[in-house]
Amino acid sequence: MSQKTQHLEKISRLLGYTFVEASLLESALTHRSFQASQSNERLEFLGDAVLSVIISKALFQQYPQATEGQLSRLRSSLVRRETLVEIAHYLQLGDYLYLGEGEIKSGGKQRDSILADALEAIIGAIYLDGGIIAAECCVLAWFKPKLAEIELNIETLKDPKSRLQEHLQAKKQLLPVYSVESIRDSTQMPLFKVTGSIPHTALSAVGTGSSRRRAEQAAAEALLKLIKHEN
Amino acid sequence: MSQKTQHLEKISRLLGYTFVEASLLESALTHRSFQASQSNERLEFLGDAVLSVIISKALFQQYPQATEGQLSRLRSSLVRRETLVEIAHYLQLGDYLYLGEGEIKSGGKQRDSILADALEAIIGAIYLDGGIIAAECCVLAWFKPKLAEIELNIETLKDPKSRLQEHLQAKKQLLPVYSVESIRDSTQMPLFKVTGSIPHTALSAVGTGSSRRRAEQAAAEALLKLIKHEN
Numbered sequence: 001m002s003q004k005t006q007h008l009e010k011i012s013r014l015l016g017y018t019f020v021e022a023s024l025l026e027s028a029l030t031h032r033s034f035q036a037s038q039s040n041e042r043l044e045f046l047g048d049a050v051l052s053v054i055i056s057k058a059l060f061q062q063y064p065q066a067t068e069g070q071l072s073r074l075r076s077s078l079v080r081r082e083t084l085v086e087i088a089h090y091l092q093l094g095d096y097l098y099l100g101e102g103e104i105k106s107g108g109k110q111r112d113s114i115l116a117d118a119l120e121a122i123i124g125a126i127y128l129d130g131g132i133i134a135a136e137c138c139v140l141a142w143f144k145p146k147l148a149e150i151e152l153n154i155e156t157l158k159d160p161k162s163r164l165q166e167h168l169q170a171k172k173q174l175l176p177v178y179s180v181e182s183i184r185d186s187t188q189m190p191l192f193k194v195t196g197s198i199p200h201t202a203l204s205a206v207g208t209g210s211s212r213r214r215a216e217q218a219a220a221e222a223l224l225k226l227i228k229h230e231n
Numbered sequence: 232m233s234q235k236t237q238h239l240e241k242i243s244r245l246l247g248y249t250f251v252e253a254s255l256l257e258s259a260l261t262h263r264s265f266q267a268s269q270s271n272e273r274l275e276f277l278g279d280a281v282l283s284v285i286i287s288k289a290l291f292q293q294y295p296q297a298t299e300g301q302l303s304r305l306r307s308s309l310v311r312r313e314t315l316v317e318i319a320h321y322l323q324l325g326d327y328l329y330l331g332e333g334e335i336k337s338g339g340k341q342r343d344s345i346l347a348d349a350l351e352a353i354i355g356a357i358y359l360d361g362g363i364i365a366a367e368c369c370v371l372a373w374f375k376p377k378l379a380e381i382e383l384n385i386e387t388l389k390d391p392k393s394r395l396q397e398h399l400q401a402k403k404q405l406l407p408v409y410s411v412e413s414i415r416d417s418t419q420m421p422l423f424k425v426t427g428s429i430p431h432t433a434l435s436a437v438g439t440g441s442s443r444r445r446a447e448q449a450a451a452e453a454l455l456k457l458i459k460h461e462n
Contacts, residue, residue: 041299042291049280049287056280057358060273068272113442127288132363190344211344 011096015122017138019129026098028121031114033100040121047124050132054123054139055079058147069159069217078146081116087142088115093122160220164196167227174199176223178216181206194219203227242327246353248369250360257329259352262345264331271352278355281363285354285370286310289378300390300448309377312347318373319346324353391451398458405430407454409447412437425450434458 012018019025032039055078059071094109108114127135176196184191192212196219197204207218243249250256263270286309290302325340358366407427415422423443427450428435438449
């Protein structure tokens with residue numbers, strides 16, 4: 001067995017997936033510093049979307065009561081770079097990457113961005129090789145501890161408006177008032193600007209977003225920060 | 232056959248997909264103004280991710296030579312709200328939505344955001360009901376003319392740095408110089424700030440991004456706009 005085959009077999013075992021098309025795995029492990037023409041950047045583009053759909057579905061099914069906003073925040077908290085880097089370390093990905101000499105010397109094997117990108121590329125490669133079910137099995141296995149963790153703190157992931165309301169109710173204060181200041185209609189999407197203010201206090205904050213509700217949430221988030229600073 | 236069943240059967244024919252679980256389709260058509268508890272917002276969250284992965288894969292396979300940046304720009308140009316609204320109109324979605332009285336009176340059936348969100352919710356519902364292949368068949372059928380259109384203008388979707396370079400070369404001007412002004416390292420991700428300037432001219436512009444390359448592209452994009460305004 002060639003050294004390359006051995007190398008790919010080892011990482012396959014760590015990933016928990018054996019590729020039909022080994023060249024896809026090779027590509028996924030190839031940083032552009034090693035070979036720009038066959039680098040993992042295109043696979044990373046695909047894998048990023050695959051990861052998002054897998055985590056979205058898992059959250060959708062795991063939290064039947066969660067709102068769209070809560071699901072969205074949970075997803076962001078799961079697919080951020082730190083989590084990907086942690087999983088990449090757990091899978092010992094750094095040892096299996098193809099990097100250019102310069103990158104290796106400057107510690108590229110442990111660089112967060114390189115590890116996270118490679119993990120996304122691997123997810124894209126598994127999807128192309130074995131379909132969404134294969135990708136789902138791997139991703140859910142890797143994310144299992146992360147998905148279990150959020151079970152514990154879903155309460156803290158309530159949307160900002162609800163958190164602000166609960167905070168004010170607990171303090172027997174009046175509830176905030178939101179008013180739309182302006183709506184900018186661009187060809188891309190409208191932009192709402194909303195001011196939220198807490199009656200009988202000097203506290204007010206502005207939020208923007210592509211819908212009135214999103215802008216209100218942003219304003220509530222800003223108000224929560226103001227309150228935190230005050231205390 | 233009940234009126235509701237007839238209603239759902241008609242829209243199923245237009246969509247080109249028959250649901251095993253009709254309640255999923257019903258949910259996807261339900262705006263929160265009609266019934267907040269069973270509205271389509273959670274399905275929209277899922278459908279947005281499903282749409283992204285389907286279009287990503289289609290572009291990945293259709294353009295084997297495209298870079299990650301080009302694929303990314305092509306995807307944004309395809310999944311933006313205008314395209315979704317166009318497809319929703321083509322599918323006559325407005326006629327099949329469940330909206331509250333107030334929304335109907337204020338023209339909600341033709342409101343862009345309601346139509347685009349409902350289409351994403353339908354994509355999420357098809358995915359849950361029939362899996363990714365079913366969702367892929369529908370989405371690719373709806374997006375077929377759009378995917379064919381971009382074939383023609385992929386040239387215009389070159390990345391900003393390349394376009395700027397080509398523009399300057401054509402005018403026999405010196406090539407731009409990019410320099411990193413600052414790097415802010417937050418816990419989320421680094422933020423690069425790059426200044427691009429065109430030698431022997433007064434033109435310079437700043438771009439920011441999560442990597443040096445992305446910041447340079449943003450600076451190039453800004454320079455292209457400046458040049459356009461000059462002419």
